[in-house]
Amino acid sequence: MxxxxxxxxxxxxxxxxxxxxxxxxxxxxxxxxxxxxxxxxxxxxxxxxxxxxxxxxxxxxxxxxxxxxxxxxxxxxxxxxxxxxxxxxxxxxxxxxxxxxxxAREWLSRFYEVQKIVKVAGIIIGVVLSVAVIAIIAITIKLTLYAKRDEIDIMKLVGGTNSFIKIPMIFEGMMQGFLGSVIAVGALFLTYRYFMEHYYKDVGLFFGGIEVNFFDPEIIIYFFIFGISLGLFGSIISFGRMLKT
CATH class of the missing domain: 3.30.70.3040 (Alpha-Beta Plaits)
Incomplete structure (x- = not known):
């Protein structure tokens, strides 16, 4: 908008x-x-x-x-x-x-006030979801490590380093973050299309005829990068004690 x-x-x-x-x-x-x-x-x-x-x-x-x-x-x-x-x-x-x-002076002022509120709400929701994603990925990696603890012990006995064990898990976490961001963008796009096809004609006057566009490609790319980063961070923090025990 x-x-x-x-x-x-x-x-x-x-x-x-x-x-x-x-x-x-x-x-x-x-x-x-x-x-x-x-x-x-x-x-x-x-x-x-x-x-x-x-x-x-x-x-x-x-x-x-x-x-x-x-x-x-x-x-x-x-x-x-x-x-x-x-x-x-x-x-x-x-x-x-x-x-x-x-x-549209008055409408424009109201629009930007609403936009500010949406941005703040978006930041809060984004932070909460980010913490949730990191926690889910960290728990998933820990469960994977626990399930493969016997294999990990054997790897260590034959000289496998922690880095050798971590790298596949890190890639797994990054892939989970990427897939999660793809699903999120897809869900948002379907919601956007549904809104535009079924409701925008009724509320278009409220928006003053302004076209409501989906995210720019650059923003979507940043969204994917952010998802990968969350997966990376979640996988890294899940190791610590698991590989020391």
Missing amino acids: GEEVQITAYLADFLSDEAADGLEKDILEIKEVEGATYISKEDALKYLGEIFSGQGDVLEGLSKNPLPASFEVKLKKRFRTPEDVALVAKKIERMNGVDDVVF
Whole structure:
């Protein structure tokens, strides 16, 4: 969420195409701006017609196009806080040819407050789950060591070092962590797809039309690395006393 946060700048009717091109360049020069899309009066009316496509001839009575041309301004990812959005909106509002600037101020503030709460809750849940994963892997490795204690004793008698015994167990723990993270990502993706297909249409207005995306590939890779790290840590802490006895 937050990928589609936009500012809409409505243009004055007297603005020529050349002036609109110059205004677009001025908007793109703002450091916080990632891109700007020009929406002509005709495109705006066409889009409105699509919205009311099931309402009969609602727009046929119009003698002329009442909609203004506009720019849909998208901000760079790091500048999508309510404060930055408001600052950019003021900059655009002061430009010649801009009649009005609109963005969901109150909704955006609520959105980021909810996002902060979700992040804190995510951290807490993540810590609890991480501890649980480490404990499960550590216990699993200990049970494996206990079940193979006779084999381990024989290995030691014939000169097997602790490192020789540990390495397979470490790889086993890392594999368990990786598989656990794969299952977790898969479950999250299925939940996301189910939500988007069955519920997003009903609650989409609450999100202000913002597209709800799944995790970026980079985040998923980090998630896998984190799972492997948990498996590594869990397997390492399980050895200690087991190999000394």
